[in-house]
Amino acid sequence: MKPLVQVQDVGMKFDTKNGSFVALRDINLDISEGEVITLIGHSGCGKSTLLNLIAGLTLPSSGGLICNGREIAGPGPERGVVFQNHSLLPWLSCFDNVYLGVERVFGAKEGRAKLKERTEAALAMVHMDHAMNKFPHEISGGMKQRVGIARAFAIEPKILLMDEPFGALDALTRASLQDELIGVMDKTGATVVMVTHDVDEAVLLSDRVVMMTNGPAATIGEILQVKLAKPRNRLALAHDPQFAEYRAAILEFLYKKQLKHAA
Template structure:
């Protein structure tokens, strides 16, 4: 296993009208190639801030972050982000939304035929070949998220970063996209870091679950290895004692942090 992301003693401080706000402190995390990592914790614990640091959308106030042995100094095509809001351009078709990202990454080195094929391959990967000419307003919320995932994967990133990508979807659509994501990650061997509030989602998808302490000055409280065999089937896991043991461990951590928060 090759290290793809390394976070070394990272901290993040924001300047506000009330003074300095310490969002994160002492973050140390190593993510191996092909790992699926989820970040979980109560609201305000800095999950999205840590994701944005890895994305290069924020630069740390202290410490260092690396991707593929190079220091992260800003956004880059080796790190693609999928947000809760699909962020599709409404005046472009599904094909064109993906092609735009592909052209930006590979336009200087590949001809238009190769760029088009990359785009079509990405649509096929998320089972949306039939929707290539449709506009965002013509497709469902789940399909929009699949286009967003396809756009990210089409750029062949070293790391796929996902900030609650299924949080705004209904339960059935969410479950379907979780299953699709597991298949896509297995096919592409992608390295994934995903923010979630959903304990079941974290256990179903993850190789490791990074549990954050409460903010301010949040840090990593525990890291849980999810040693369930792959591929995973949600129906089979429903009766798996070890699945429930892992789920209980995450819930216990969250309940303890909630009790501490209420007592403070």
């Protein structure tokens, strides 16, 4: 079956006052429908740059990207994005923040009742239906991220792109939202690409972990296939020797191969 997303010989460079800066080189990656991919690596390795290229927020300097059989030439509703900052509009309620995206994507072909139903279903999926009339300043950081995830899922994207969505949260809230995301992914069969710095998060959520070499001119160093049964339970995995092996493999790449290479 043809991959949902194809990244083909992609390179990315930026013009700076000190000359050209090469952020990425020779990136080749196929992402299948329903697959969960995490991008991990040290700061400056181009993880977010690659995510932004798939989102269509920036265009590559060389190579090309294809999503669902079409070249990625800009943002599109088939690619939902969740940022580290929830990016909710503060003057809108939780309901209206989600409804805004739903209306933009489906408003031309669906009536208000159906749009309202889509919005409420998305909020219920992340257990935020009880707070749909609250404003962002009235809810916690973790709840804001839930609304951001609901907003992304509500437009039914082919692929969900997440840039460290839990990075700014405390450990307990982050764990709770990771478990929430596992449940949502199981329900929807979503295709997900997520940037993370958290090794445990990468193993817990992923089908494959894409490990990036150090920048500048970063590329894909290794890809780890995670063959843990789904759905995954973090408490059970804490004592799973296979989980420990996957975790050790990522740590070895990041802190032995990459730091040794940098030295």
